[in-house]
Amino acid sequence: SQQGEEDPQALSIQEGENATMNCSYKTSINNLQWYRQNSGRGLVHLILIRSNEREKHSGRLRVTLDTSKKSSSLLITASRAADTASYFCATERSGGYNKLIFGAGTRLAVHP
Amino acid sequence: GAVVSQHPSRVICKSGTSVKIECRSLDFQATTMFWYRQFPKQSLMLMATSNEGSKATYEQGVEKDKFLINHASLTLSTLTVTSAHPEDSSFYICSALGSGISNQPQHFGDGTRLSIL
Numbered sequence: 001s002q003q004g005e006e007d008p009q010a011l012s013i014q015e016g017e018n019a020t021m022n023c024s025y026k027t028s029i030n031n032l033q034w035y036r037q038n039s040g041r042g043l044v045h046l047i048l049i050r051s052n053e054r055e056k057h058s059g060r061l062r063v064t065l066d067t068s069k070k071s072s073s074l075l076i077t078a079s080r081a082a083d084t085a086s087y088f089c090a091t092e093r094s095g096g097y098n099k100l101i102f103g104a105g106t107r108l109a110v111h112p
Numbered sequence: 113g114a115v116v117s118q119h120p121s122r123v124i125c126k127s128g129t130s131v132k133i134e135c136r137s138l139d140f141q142a143t144t145m146f147w148y149r150q151f152p153k154q155s156l157m158l159m160a161t162s163n164e165g166s167k168a169t170y171e172q173g174v175e176k177d178k179f180l181i182n183h184a185s186l187t188l189s190t191l192t193v194t195s196a197h198p199e200d201s202s203f204y205i206c207s208a209l210g211s212g213i214s215n216q217p218q219h220f221g222d223g224t225r226l227s228i229l
Contacts, residue, residue, distance in 0.1 A: 030215060041222050042118070088156070098144060099158060104154070
């Protein structure tokens with residue numbers, strides 16, 4: 001399968017709450033990336049974490065990577081209504097010529 | 113920085129028409145561009161990898177004669193959907209990578225929604 005898996009498929013929370021999304025993959029990777037997509041738009045890069053890194057932060061975002069379990073998580077703290085979007089993880093495989101394999105995505109809805 | 117422009121954003125046309133979609137990197141040189149297809153509420157499926165000055169590499173199951181890709185310069189790649197039919201209706205997204213850089217994110221265009229009547 002070209003795709004990894006993400007869970008949950010959909011997440012609905014209130015503003016101010018934290019949102020956690022998980023991603024699993026199948027092959028050895030160079031890096032794992034998280035992207036955000038607003039409805040009907042392109043993807044916006046959020047964070048890239050390399051295979052030798054375990055945790056990375058960017059503003060309200062925290063990403064972890066566990067290569068032994070082939071999994072990653074994205075945490076959005078103190079969510080806002082503007083965070084409503086679909087979030088995708090994507091892995092760049094080792095020797096993969098920069099090609100990305102995307103997960104199925106998590107649709108996040110943050111209610112005011 | 114790292115802006116990718118995709119044009120047009122929306123196309124509605126009759127069955128049998130060929131449609132060209134452009135993907136431009138506006139402020140950097142992109143030796144590699146990627147073309148994806150996305151069905152509603154689904155993930156992105158890589159269609160092909162486009163390298164400047166060489167033939168595109170297509171993923172398994174993607175018809176190269178149906179989806180013609182040209183990457184004639186370091187800032188422009190085009191995808192032409194030839195003789196489009198309703199089943200080709202989808203959201204097409206391009207992305208670009210700067211040259212010679214590893215472990216860098218892809219920069220995405222805003223996508224083209226193609227509707228074939």
